[in-house]
Amino acid sequence: xxxxxxxxxxxxxxxxxxxxxxxxxxxxxxxxxxxxxxxxxxxxxxxxxxxxxxxxxxxxxxxxxxxxxxxxxxxxxxxxxxxxxxxxxxxxxxxxxxxx
Amino acid sequence: xxxxxxxxxxxxxxxxxxxxxxxxxxxxxxxxxxxxxxxxxxxxxxxxxxxxxxxxxxxxxxxxxxxxxxxxxxxxxxxxxxxxxxxxxxxxxxxxxxxxxxxxxxxxxxxxxxxxxxxxxxxxxxxxxxxxxxxxxxxxxxxxxxxxxxxxxxxxxxxxxxxxxxxxxxxxxxxxxxxxxxxxxxxxxxxxxxxxxxxxxxxxxxxxxxxxxxxxxxxxxxxxxxxxxxxxxxxxxxxxxxxxxxxxxxxxxxxxxxxxxxxxxxxxxxxxxxxxxxxxxxxxxxxxxxxxxxxxxxxxxxxxxxxxxxxxxxxxxxxxxxxxxxxxxxxxxxxxxxxxxxxxxxxxxxxxxxxxxxxxxxxxxxxxxxxxxxxxxxxxxxxxxxxxxxxxxxxxxxxxxxxxxxxxxxxxxxxxxxxxxxxxxxxxxxxxxxxxxxxxxxxxxxxxxxxxxxxxxxxxxxxxxxxxxxxxxxxxxxxxxxxxxxxxxxxxxxxxxxxxxxxxxxxxxxxxxxxxxxxxxxxxxxxxxxxxxxxxxxxxxxxx
Numbered sequence: 178x179x180x181x182x183x184x185x186x187x188x189x190x191x192x193x194x195x196x197x198x199x200x201x202x203x204x205x206x207x208x209x210x211x212x213x214x215x216x217x218x219x220x221x222x223x224x225x226x227x228x229x230x231x232x233x234x235x236x237x238x239x240x241x242x243x244x245x246x247x248x249x250x251x252x253x254x255x256x257x258x259x260x261x262x263x264x265x266x267x268x269x270x271x272x273x274x275x276x277x
Numbered sequence: 278x279x280x281x282x283x284x285x286x287x288x289x290x291x292x293x294x295x296x297x298x299x300x301x302x303x304x305x306x307x308x309x310x311x312x313x314x315x316x317x318x319x320x321x322x323x324x325x326x327x328x329x330x331x332x333x334x335x336x337x338x339x340x341x342x343x344x345x346x347x348x349x350x351x352x353x354x355x356x357x358x359x360x361x362x363x364x365x366x367x368x369x370x371x372x373x374x375x376x377x378x379x380x381x382x383x384x385x386x387x388x389x390x391x392x393x394x395x396x397x398x399x400x401x402x403x404x405x406x407x408x409x410x411x412x413x414x415x416x417x418x419x420x421x422x423x424x425x426x427x428x429x430x431x432x433x434x435x436x437x438x439x440x441x442x443x444x445x446x447x448x449x450x451x452x453x454x455x456x457x458x459x460x461x462x463x464x465x466x467x468x469x470x471x472x473x474x475x476x477x478x479x480x481x482x483x484x485x486x487x488x489x490x491x492x493x494x495x496x497x498x499x500x501x502x503x504x505x506x507x508x509x510x511x512x513x514x515x516x517x518x519x520x521x522x523x524x525x526x527x528x529x530x531x532x533x534x535x536x537x538x539x540x541x542x543x544x545x546x547x548x549x550x551x552x553x554x555x556x557x558x559x560x561x562x563x564x565x566x567x568x569x570x571x572x573x574x575x576x577x578x579x580x581x582x583x584x585x586x587x588x589x590x591x592x593x594x595x596x597x598x599x600x601x602x603x604x605x606x607x608x609x610x611x612x613x614x615x616x617x618x619x620x621x622x623x624x625x626x627x628x629x630x631x632x633x634x635x636x637x638x639x640x641x642x643x644x645x646x647x648x649x650x651x652x653x654x655x656x657x658x659x660x661x662x663x664x665x666x667x668x669x670x671x672x673x674x675x676x677x678x679x680x681x682x683x684x685x686x687x688x689x690x691x692x693x694x695x696x697x698x699x700x701x702x703x704x705x706x707x708x709x710x711x712x713x714x715x716x717x718x719x720x721x722x723x724x725x726x727x728x729x730x731x732x733x734x735x736x737x738x739x740x741x742x743x744x745x746x747x748x749x750x751x752x753x754x755x756x757x758x759x760x761x762x763x764x765x766x767x768x769x770x771x772x773x774x775x776x777x778x779x780x781x782x783x784x785x786x787x788x789x790x791x792x793x794x795x796x797x798x799x800x801x802x803x804x805x806x807x808x809x810x811x812x813x814x815x816x817x818x819x820x821x
Contacts, residue, residue: 189328224306257691
């Protein structure tokens with residue numbers, strides 16, 4: 178599956194295309210099929226997201242959401258593996274294993 | 278240290294307001310990303326994995342306490358309570374919002390700081406010996422020349438649109454603590470047989486994808502001719518540079534392709550032209566700048582003895598203190614490499630502690646080392662115990678300078694868009710493996726440097742042990758290198774063989790270190806042993 182990601186223009190946060198807009202949670206990402214270029218072109222004009230791009234992903238083994246295929250995008254989704262306190266899931270001690 | 282005059286203040290403030298307007302227009306949708314990107318990069322603002330990253334320039338690594346407190350304030354107010362010191366003596370914030378960036382630059386301008394020339398195809402922050410102005414072995418303080426070159430070249434049109442970034446370093450001692458010959462253009466201040474001060478000039482060095490060690494292109498250049506010479510070098514580079522090929526744009530490629538002799542010949546030809554124009558800066562201008570670097574009023578008659586009653590303090594003194602030029606004073610190295618920590622990271626509270634110590638004990642001066650540590654350059658030996666106690670209470674008293682756990686590591690894939698693999702976790706695992714202080718001291722000087730990609734921000738080419746993270750079919754993989762050095766015996770590390778996974782590289786490092794322990798001769802450092810026995814003596818231990 179193909180999902181879209183980028184960084185929020187104002188604050189730089191990693192965001193994922195959820196079908197309606199941009200979410201900070203990768204779990205909300207949706208498969209865009211062959212619509213990636215059209216969505217990115219429209220969103221680029223809207224000036225909400227910087228450097229949007231499409232990536233490969235697969236359904237998350239947990240059954241909820243998706244898991245980016247490449248480690249770089251999993252780190253973008255989670256946060257720095259060396260600072261779990263700064264990630265989106267600071268209270269989950271096992272969240273980092275999802276990246277690796 | 279240098280103080281801004283009215284022109285400096287006006288230029289930096291104008292630049293902040295220019296950027297404020299550029300950000301406003303970008304947020305209003307009046308500029309595309311392609312239009313805005315080069316403008317934000319000219320102000321040190323990158324877009325990294327998780328947010329914008331602001332790289333703040335710390336010219337030749339010199340700070341005062343007011344500036345350090347401002348960096349702490351920015352970390353608390355606009356970032357997530359910490360900063361990261363880099364291998365170019367700068368500081369990076371990794372969680373910046375675009376909408377805050379103009380205000381941050383405005384706050385920096387209040388304390389005579391900025392983020393100019395920390396990105397883009399410009400002369401980057403000029404680095405220097407972090408012991409400058411304090412070292413017992415220096416001919417003179419090299420920072421006035423670093424500052425002079427900075428002033429000569431900042432905003433100069435011919436130096437603003439270079440083929441690629443251009444890195445300069447200046448030192449004034451035989452010992453090289455600034456990785457001099459890994460720079461595009463490097464100056465060592467020397468004296469000739471007549472006792473005149475001049476520059477030994479090196480050019481064409483650099484790390485990255487294609488590493489080269491700089492050649493000496495002039496054994497002695499009169500100091501007053503430096504602007505003409507630098508213009509000549511840059512003109513030759515501008516004339517030939519492959520602006521069409523990003524992998525061939527750095528000057529090191531040109532020097533290598535033209536050849537040392539031909540590059541030198543062309544530079545000398547241009548140099549004679551520039552000399553004939555008589556446009557070198559006046560001596561009075563150098564004198565004006567140099568006056569800002571007048572040595573602090575060192576006290577005379579201070580005791581040399583250090584009370585070593587406290588054994589933990591004694592260990593720290595032995596490892597972290599360097600010889601000072603003034604009797605009764607010492608240079609204090611502050612480790613930013615705690616075993617469980619992240620090399621180069623420092624919290625806002627720790628920044629404040631260090632600022633307080635600089636103000637109280639070091640004539641208000643601080644230095645950033647390219648090794649991602651800090652320095653209090655002028656501390657009375659009688660004050661060392663009090664300084665150590667404060668550092669210990671702040672978690673800054675690790676005694677591991679130049680030891681196996683004093684690891685340089687780039688931010689790597691945890692933060693950087695360019696990275697292929699994480700660097701910090703590897704550094705942490707190696708540090709953890711060698712955490713025993715006695716084992717570290719037994720191994721002696723051993724410099725490990727880790728980069729998360731071929732761009733080599735972690736200086737792996739110059740590591741006694743270097744590690745390069747690569748992407749192998751979507752998986753992190755680490756190449757091991759041995760034999761590099763960034764000191765006055767500069768050498769380029771060589772790859773040992775096939776790479777390793779994250780745990781495998783830690784084991785491989787340990788096997789290399791144990792081989793060193795087995796075969797070392799009395800007094801030999803790891804690097805000395807490697808140079809004596811060669812790669813083969815280590816490969817067998819690493820790969821079995």
